[in-house]
Amino acid sequence: MSDNDGDLGFDGGGYDVDDWMRLRPFVGAAATLDDVQRRAAIFALGDTHGGRPIEMELPQPVIWWDDDGEVAAVAVQAEAHEAEDGEVMEVLGLILPDGGGAVALLEDVDLVDDSDPIWRRLVTEAIGDETGKEDEAD
Incomplete structure (x- = not known):
């Protein structure tokens, strides 16, 4: 049984550097598809085995290194899952400053x-783009 009975605490409008703590983490269990549909979790992995929560303080500010560079986010879900080949993946559910969700490996x-x-800076830049401010470098 998980400790998660509601949504992640955001309305899709995102957060800023001062109010990210209102985000509610998904803790206590590996998420199911139902948890994702209820907006209590960011992801549910169905093609892995032994899903379990990773013991870590959540919510947790992170800098995610994706294909486009650095992205500010807040981790609200942390799970370890075993793939078919036995490799253990440590996966995070992230909420981005604009309110979007993403999945990243802990590494x-x-x-x-x-x-x-x-x-x-990354949070401020991300929400600045959402308010209609354009990059003047264009």
Whole structure:
């Protein structure tokens, strides 16, 4: 049984550097498809075995290193899953500053404090784009 009875605490409108703590984590169990549909979890993996929560403080600010570079996010879900080949994947469910969700491997993120200047800048830039401010470098 999980400790998650509602949504992740965001309305799709995202967060800023001062209100990210209102995000509610998904903890206590591996997520199911029902959890994702209820917006209590970001992801549910069905093609792995032995899914279990990773013991870590959530929500947790992170800098995610995706294909486009650094992305600020807040991890709200952390699970370890075993693939068919026996490899254990540590997977995070992330909420982006604009309210979107993403899934990343733990090895592809840096855990940071909310006072980290790079994380703060990335969050501010991400929500600045959402308010209609355009990059003047175009």
